[in-house]
Amino acid sequence: MNTLQSIGYPIYFNDTLPELVNFIQQGNYSRFFILTDENTGKHCLPLIQAQVEKMDNFDIIEINAGEESKNIDFCVGVWKMLIDFGADRQSLLINLGGGVISDLGGFAASTYKRGIDFVHVPTTLLSQVDASVGGKTGIDLENIKNIIGTFTQPKAVFIEHAFLNTLPARQILSGLAEMLKHGLIADAGYWNKLKFSDLQNPSAELVHHSVAIKNKVVIEDPHEKGIRKSLNFGHTIGHAVETYSLMNDDNPLTHGEAIAIGMICESKLSVMKTGLKDDELNEIVDIIGGLYPAYEIDRPCYKTLYNIMLKDKKNQNGKINCSLLTKIGECRIDNVCTEEELYASLAYYSSL
Amino acid sequence: MNTLQSIGYPIYFNDTLPELVNFIQQGNYSRFFILTDENTGKHCLPLIQAQVEKMDNFDIIEINAGEESKNIDFCVGVWKMLIDFGADRQSLLINLGGGVISDLGGFAASTYKRGIDFVHVPTTLLSQVDASVGGKTGIDLENIKNIIGTFTQPKAVFIEHAFLNTLPARQILSGLAEMLKHGLIADAGYWNKLKFSDLQNPSAELVHHSVAIKNKVVIEDPHEKGIRKSLNFGHTIGHAVETYSLMNDDNPLTHGEAIAIGMICESKLSVMKTGLKDDELNEIVDIIGGLYPAYEIDRPCYKTLYNIMLKDKKNQNGKINCSLLTKIGECRIDNVCTEEELYASLAYYSSL
Ligand SMILES: NC(=O)c1ccc[n+]([C@@H]2O[C@H](COP(=O)([O-])OP(=O)(O)OC[C@H]3O[C@@H](n4cnc5c(N)ncnc54)[C@H](O)[C@@H]3O)[C@@H](O)[C@H]2O)c1
Ligand SMILES: NC(=O)c1ccc[n+]([C@@H]2O[C@H](COP(=O)([O-])OP(=O)(O)OC[C@H]3O[C@@H](n4cnc5c(N)ncnc54)[C@H](O)[C@@H]3O)[C@@H](O)[C@H]2O)c1
Ligand SMILES: [Zn+2]
Ligand SMILES: [Zn+2]
Numbered sequence: 042m043n044t045l046q047s048i049g050y051p052i053y054f055n056d057t058l059p060e061l062v063n064f065i066q067q068g069n070y071s072r073f074f075i076l077t078d079e080n081t082g083k084h085c086l087p088l089i090q091a092q093v094e095k096m097d098n099f100d101i102i103e104i105n106a107g108e109e110s111k112n113i114d115f116c117v118g119v120w121k122m123l124i125d126f127g128a129d130r131q132s133l134l135i136n137l138g139g140g141v142i143s144d145l146g147g148f149a150a151s152t153y154k155r156g157i158d159f160v161h162v163p164t165t166l167l168s169q170v171d172a173s174v175g176g177k178t179g180i181d182l183e184n185i186k187n188i189i190g191t192f193t194q195p196k197a198v199f200i201e202h203a204f205l206n207t208l209p210a211r212q213i214l215s216g217l218a219e220m221l222k223h224g225l226i227a228d229a230g231y232w233n234k235l236k237f238s239d240l241q242n243p244s245a246e247l248v249h250h251s252v253a254i255k256n257k258v259v260i261e262d263p264h265e266k267g268i269r270k271s272l273n274f275g276h277t278i279g280h281a282v283e284t285y286s287l288m289n290d291d292n293p294l295t296h297g298e299a300i301a302i303g304m305i306c307e308s309k310l311s312v313m314k315t316g317l318k319d320d321e322l323n324e325i326v327d328i329i330g331g332l333y334p335a336y337e338i339d340r341p342c343y344k345t346l347y348n349i350m351l352k353d354k355k356n357q358n359g360k361i362n363c364s365l366l367t368k369i370g371e372c373r374i375d376n377v378c379t380e381e382e383l384y385a386s387l388a389y390y391s392s393l
Numbered sequence: 394m395n396t397l398q399s400i401g402y403p404i405y406f407n408d409t410l411p412e413l414v415n416f417i418q419q420g421n422y423s424r425f426f427i428l429t430d431e432n433t434g435k436h437c438l439p440l441i442q443a444q445v446e447k448m449d450n451f452d453i454i455e456i457n458a459g460e461e462s463k464n465i466d467f468c469v470g471v472w473k474m475l476i477d478f479g480a481d482r483q484s485l486l487i488n489l490g491g492g493v494i495s496d497l498g499g500f501a502a503s504t505y506k507r508g509i510d511f512v513h514v515p516t517t518l519l520s521q522v523d524a525s526v527g528g529k530t531g532i533d534l535e536n537i538k539n540i541i542g543t544f545t546q547p548k549a550v551f552i553e554h555a556f557l558n559t560l561p562a563r564q565i566l567s568g569l570a571e572m573l574k575h576g577l578i579a580d581a582g583y584w585n586k587l588k589f590s591d592l593q594n595p596s597a598e599l600v601h602h603s604v605a606i607k608n609k610v611v612i613e614d615p616h617e618k619g620i621r622k623s624l625n626f627g628h629t630i631g632h633a634v635e636t637y638s639l640m641n642d643d644n645p646l647t648h649g650e651a652i653a654i655g656m657i658c659e660s661k662l663s664v665m666k667t668g669l670k671d672d673e674l675n676e677i678v679d680i681i682g683g684l685y686p687a688y689e690i691d692r693p694c695y696k697t698l699y700n701i702m703l704k705d706k707k708n709q710n711g712k713i714n715c716s717l718l719t720k721i722g723e724c725r726i727d728n729v730c731t732e733e734e735l736y737a738s739l740a741y742y743s744s745l
Contacts (some may be wrong), residue, residue: 071710117465120540124540152500152543155544156543183476191543352476354482
């Protein structure tokens with residue numbers, strides 16, 4: 042599998058940990074910091090430590106696992122640790138973990154001393170196929186996802202399939218939602234391939250294919266002025282459902298579980314607005330519905346979800362914007378959806 | 394006085410408030426936010442309000458005056474106000490105030506929804522000749538100045554001399570220190586002109602000259618890899634003295650007062666290390682000493698100051714780096730100074 046070239050940095054596949062060691066040794070860095078959470082500190086850090094001879098100038102910064110850590114308090118905590126450890130401008134931050142680690146670590150690094158270098162070593166399927174590529178960093182504030190952040194590219198990304206061995210099945214499914222999205226918005230052939238694959242254990246080849254799709258899109262449109270918005274398919278409604286679940290559920294939905302719901306709703310909207318065929322909708326519902334548990338969304342929630350959408354940074358001037366499918370493998374951006382249309386799509390999901 | 398072109402944005406002089414109104418009307422902005430502090434809200438905002446016909450889509454965000462506000466708590470406050478006011482990606486933030494407002498506002502804007510547009514309307518002499526030009530944004534953390542921030546350029550800068558009418562004399566002197574610095578590091582002719590000017594009331598022409606010097610340097614080296622470091626003359630020691638004073642004094646030094654001390658110390662270092670002549674040092678001490686009050690720095694403080702310098706983001710690998718003069722009007726960057734040399738320069742200052 043080829044190394045991919047992204048916006049000024051390489052994305053490595055295959056046996057990537059020796060590649061990481063190489064990068065560390067060849068770079069002109071004074072100090073190294075590894076950001077982990079409780080789980081990646083336990084499951085993933087040892088794989089790196091096994092590769093590096095001596096780690097005299099390595100310091101570990103560990104945060105709690107989960108989306109609840111992706112906020113300004115933990116970010117200040119990371120900044121303070123960097124200060125206390127004496128991180129200078131020649132330091133490198135290695136983000137070892139899922140999307141929470143890469144988003145938070147990327148933001149902390151891009152603002153520490155007006156920006157130090159960082160690399161991502163994504164350890165969840167979701168962060169491998171999505172969060173680690175494209176240069177978006179971010180934290181949540183006031184229950185709004187990624188409302189604060191920067192566009193800053195990492196210096197390299199190391200995608201190591203071996204990390205997925207310890208990843209819980211539910212987290213695999215979370216990342217899978219983005220892979221399905223990649224097929225739906227950009228590559229019908231890939232979608233068909235996915236349909237007949239072992240989706241509980243996506244192969245390294247499928248991961249590579251997904252990254253290649255995402256990478257192509259972000260290279261074309263780094264700052265999301267146009268085509269990159271296609272990656273938001275399923276995310277207008279999905280993000281709102283995710284936020285809602287985070288605020289209300291004891292065991293909240295994963296990102297992918299929420300996006301799966303969003304993709305079903307937005308496929309319905311695609312039938313209503315952008316010409317997706319009914320049998321394509323049924324195929325999508327079949328595949329996604331067979332993979333993800335149903336989630337109850339009562340009619341009284343609709344207004345709450347709508348208000349969350351209004352605060353989403355994708356939306357402007359009080360208008361809700363969706364990226365919708367014209368057919369499987371093709372996406373059209375900037376479709377304004379009315380409150381009624383959005384409610385109809387939520388009702389469709391609940392009727393299944 | 395000419396409009397200057399900076400890194401992708403104009404710096405307006407002369408009658409600039411109509412220019413600002415023009416910018417506001419021609420831009421494709423959905424909403425406008427003006428960031429002020431108590432003083433600029435009182436003294437400067439009315440001058441803008443007098444120019445704008447109706448300000449339906451304007452919201453004011455006011456923070457406390459002073460360096461103590463340049464921290465993450467106030468930044469979170471600004472972010473939350475933007476959220477609550479419903480600021481979308483098409484919003485413009487107008488930073489109306491001194492360096493605290495432009496640094497904090499620039500940082501808040503550059504990270505809100507991964508970056509919204511902002512302009513600076515600097516109202517102190519310091520922010521007119523220095524802080525508003527060059528794209529550095531920042532906040533303080535753990536008593537370290539500007540340790541968190543980004544490089545993000547404003548969309549325009551409007552330098553209006555009229556604002557200085559209400560500025561206290563002590564704040565004029567604070568900005569003057571940077572103007573003297575511009576002469577010392579880059580333009581002996583300008584230094585000589587300053588010597589014979591009314592320095593309590595610097596003219597609009599002198600302000601323009603200073604901005605032109607700073608602008609030339611930052612255009613050449615936006616990310617401070619080389620020549621831009623010359624602007625740090627006086628700041629290695631000056632920043633440490635400023636931080637020390639902020640932590641210990643009831644009525645702390647202004648930035649310029651601290652930099653004035655730093656310039657005397659670093660001129661002494663320049664004699665010791667980079668060939669500045671003794672009579673040039675005496676001339677510098679004469680001018681600066683005649684303008685700024687003496688500040689007591691006891692020998693027991695030296696170590697404290699040194700430790701502050703070690704945490705300064707300009708310094709790496711435990712080495713203290715100074716930009717020093719080779720002669721009046723010329724600067725050499727990257728001079729490593731030992732603890733003893735730094736102490737000798739502090740002792741020199743105290744001996745005056
Ligand atoms: N920047 C982007 O472009 C982008 C794109 C998509 C998603 N995201 C963000 O990513 C986040 C979600 O990412 P995520 O699902 O990876 O979340 P996550 O980082 O919280 O990881 C999920 C869970 O898996 C654990 N884990 C990680 N690697 C493991 C491993 N190898 N073995 C065992 N456990 C492991 C983590 O500790 C965590 O409990 C969200 O905050 C989302 O906003 C960002
Ligand atoms: N970004 C950069 O490149 C850069 C460069 C130099 C300094 N700075 C930063 O700038 C800050 C210092 O700037 P400053 O001295 O302007 O501080 P400031 O913003 O605190 O202003 C000084 C005081 O003057 C008041 N004031 C402002 N305009 C006024 C007016 N027109 N009339 C009456 N009162 C007025 C303010 O309320 C404040 O009390 C520091 O934080 C420093 O780090 C940044
Ligand atoms: Zn997603
Ligand atoms: Zn200064």
